[in-house]
Amino acid sequence: MNRINIKKLGFAMGLTGALVYLGCIVVMLTAGREGTIDFFNSLLHGLDTTSIIRMDVPLWEAAIGIVQTFIIGWLIGALIAAFYNVQLKNRRV
Template structure:
């Protein structure tokens, strides 16, 4: 196992595992969960710094095979993220239509690890509001994908130190 893989498992896996196990070990307050989320974010920042240090020492950013890193197409990655989030939104709409309120509440309670969603799930959503939701989630997904690609491209530019 490489050094990077080891730190990736520690930096990503351990805080994520702690986040999910927090309620089991008695840390179920919002502050404890917030601390775990901040710890996960900090681990990712430290890991990103470590990766940046490794690539700067070689003076050329390369992938794991030693090949030069390629640029991501910002528009295509934005479209991929936007389309994915819109499809997930449509999946939620279909779930609500097919299983009804009880099934929807049960699904999201399971997905959100014990949060009770019964008070916030609304089944009487007009069609125009659902369409607006799809458009909004597509835009947010597109912006997220475009931002990921832009940040990746800045990090893969060998001229930036």
């Protein structure tokens, strides 16, 4: 089995998370409050998101959210790759 490059998988996961975050921003900007609520209610299997949807998110807060999402995604991807690689070492012994 091949080893997974930790930094590359981390970057891929971080970038994917940031793109999903940007997708949420696009939904909020184009669908309005009711459309956003409908979208996330259907996405979350009928969970009522009415009380947690906030449409007045400042630009600086959204930018920090993208950065935080990238960092968390990078860490998750790096950990998955590291755990996978460690498991490969243990199987060969």
